[in-house]
Every structure is written in C-alpha cells, then in structure tokens.
Amino acid sequence: MSRILIVEDEEVIRAALRKLLIHNGYDVEEASSVDDASRSDLAQYDLIISDLRLPGAAGTELIRLAPEVPVLIMTSYASLRSAVDSMKLGAVDYIAKPFDHDEMLAAVDDILVRYRNRPRTPDQEQDSPPMSHCDADPAHIMFGQCEPMQRVFTLIRKVAPTETTVLIHGESGTGKELAARALHQLSPRARQPIICVNCAAIPETLIESELFGHEKGAFTGAVSSRNGLIEAADGGTLFLDEIGELPPEAQARLLRVLQEGEIRRVGSTQSRQVDVRLIAATHRNLKAMTRTGEFREDLYYRLNVMQIRLPPLRDRGDDVLGLAKRFLRDTGERMHKPTLRLTPESMRAIESHRWPGNVRELENAIERAVILCDDDMITPDLLDLDNEREDVHLPEAFVQSEEDPSSAHGEQPKDLSLEDYFQHFVLENQDKMSETELAQKLGISRKSLWERRQRLGIPRKKTSSGNA
Structure with a gap:
C-alpha cells in the first residue's frame, strides 16, 4: 500500500483529500506546514502532496528536504505561474485548485506508477538506463484489443520517435492525455518533462501569461518576471488539451512557437528560443471552426501534421467488457474487495450502454458499483446505467x-x-x-x-x- 503525506494548512481541504485517498486504498498521513511535516521521516513516503503557499516555508521546500520522494504541488489559478517555478525546482507535477476527484486520483496514480521502480537519488537517476520501448509501449499505458485501438497504437509507435506535431482527436473521456503520455514516453524526449495544460481550465485573461510567461509590470499584479508553461517544457513535450478553446491572441503566439521555435513573454520585446515537441488534443471540429473564424486556419494546418483519432468506447466492441474487468480488478484490489465479479446481466448492460462519457464514465460506474457492493457480485442496479440510446429527443416534426x-x-x-x-x-x-x-x-x-x-x-x- 502506497504511503502519502498531505501538507495543507486548510483543514477542510486536508480532510477532504485525506478521505478521498484513504477511500481509494492509500495509507495517508497529514501535516499543516513544512515544519510540521519535517518532524517525521519524509523518506518513508511514496508521495508528498503539498500546497504551494503554507505558513512559514513554502511547499517547494519539501523538494529539498525529501529529494528521494516525488512532490506533487497544489496551487490556485492565481498562483499558477509559481507552479512552473516549482517544477523547475524539482516538483514532479502540479495540480490547480479547485481540482476534481478524478483529476487528483489520476495524477497520484500516474506519479506512483512512474516512480515505483525508479531510482530515487539524483545520482542514481543520471546513471539509470532510459525506459525501454517495451516498457513505454502504448499497449502498456492504454488498454485496447479492438482493431481501431490497434491502429492507434501503430500510429503512436510510428510517430513517437519523430519531432512531428500531433493532433489527437476524440470525445471527452476517450484517453487523449494517456495517448499524449505514450507519445512522450516513446520519444527521445522521455527523460525530459511533459507539461500538460488544459486550455479550457485556465481563464482567458490568464492563458497568454500562463503559456508564454510575462515580464515585471506587464499588467496589474505582475510584480516579477515569470516563466511560462512553454518554457517549463523546454527540451521536453508540451501537451495542450482542448486547444480549440485558445483565444485568438494566444493562437497567434502559438503559431510563432511552431514556425520559429521562439516565444515572447507578455510585456517583452525580446524573443526567446525554445525546444518543445507539441502535442495537441480536442473534441471539437477544428476544421469547421476555421470556416467560422473561431480557429486560425494556418495554425490548424501546423497542428494537423499527424492526426490520431481515438475511437469512442461505443465503437470498441469487446474492449468495453475488457476495460470493465480491468477496472473491477484494480478498484477491487484497491478497496480490499479482490473477489468481485460481474453478473451476466451486468455484462449485458455494460455492452448495451452507449457510454457518452466513454472510458471515464465506465471507470466511474465500476468504482461506484464496487463501493456499493455488499457481496461478491456486481449487479446491474449497482452500475446504475441509463441505457437510453441517445440523449437527443426527437422534435414533434419527426x-x-x-x-x-x-x-x-x-x-x-x-x-x-x-x-x-x-x-x-x-x-x-x-x-x-x-x-x-x-x-x-x-x-x-x-x-x-x-x-x-x-x-x-x-x-x-x-x-x-x-x-x-
């Protein structure tokens, strides 16, 4: 069982996060400050989750105090720029507050998997061999035995070793970020960071500053110069999820990055060279958006060098049951219910459901059923699926x-x-x-x-x- 330390001064957030992690099978301890946390042996933990702003020392001080333990930094949008600096200091990732449960659990699981068999000290890390292509194969990161997913895996294997820009298209919940991580881990940049940004989650007024950085005095509140997320990804991979939500000004700036490999911070007259491999994702029809002027046509063609389309879960045949059984096994083990099985009626319900939320919806349904199950059998009522074929109602005219x-x-x-x-x-x-x-x-x-x-x-x- 993985041991996690939460360092957060707000008791409500700390208690909620503790409950979430314990509920998902983790051994959790907590502290209200860096000073409080340092009273225990930090090396005993598999992961430290810390708020950035704490009474006394900042959360990033834990990176120095526990160099062998991965540190996940929590930060509000107002201090998101500081999260970039946190990663420069050695934080393995950051998560913006407020976060939803799925987002936090995905981040925790990803970090623990990455660090489980990895040498911990900096010297060991320098001497460790790079991840083999077998270990980083997309089939080890994503599940998919159907023909559409096998085509996706083939494309990932072919394009990952190149520097080509990739556009991942798929409905919400199909696993676009997993595909991006597979592309990164199979690439020559695998030892460098991958910075994942959800463009829809950052307020439009902040997006340019977050991506490209800013100079001191560039706008009200810019009391110092800050690196942007693109600079944080220098040498590695930048994954821009929901790129269709980028405002026009940010689209123009991003085009410059792709064309010239340079950025200019907000409020600066000087350009800086950056070396990033861009992977973008969207559930929207960018081609249609170019016709309405919502998305730049020149940027679209720069992004659409290689397109990977992730199939919706309803088009993946037997993968639906395969995924359900994997989620049931993993969730059951995490919640100490390893003998759970799906009844034949449950399997039929899973196969007939349309899954508009795709893999994420399936995972949530299985987790809910595991929590509610009092014996060894998952029945359809525990899955609580609404098997209507579509959520559109026909107008009277039809x-x-x-x-x-x-x-x-x-x-x-x-x-x-x-x-x-x-x-x-x-x-x-x-x-x-x-x-x-x-x-x-x-x-x-x-x-x-x-x-x-x-x-x-x-x-x-x-x-x-x-x-x-």
Missing part, C-alpha cells in the same frame, strides 16, 4: 407514422439515425430559430446543442440579428 410520409419540413428519408435527424433539423431551422429555440425543440440544453454542433461539424450561423 414523430411521424409510417403511413404519413409528409413532414413539416419536407420529405424525410427513412431509417435515419438520431444524429442524422439532429443534423437535418438544425440545418433546416437555424436560419429562422435562435439557439435557445433549437435546443427547446430538440429537448436538450443549449450546452448539449453546442457540443453536438462541434462533434458533427455543424457551424453556427452568424446573423446580424440578435439570435442567440
């Missing part, structure tokens, strides 16, 4: 009897899928309906309408009226 071929919107082809209906309805009506009216007619939220537009590549009409 609810026609077979004897009535007419429609309020003209002749409709028979046997259309719900996505076909959705696309036809939106294209037919978006000139005369607002987004709110379209969503109401389809029986979905405006957010679902927007997300489905991106997935199906249906650009929103730009009108001079006030339709929204």
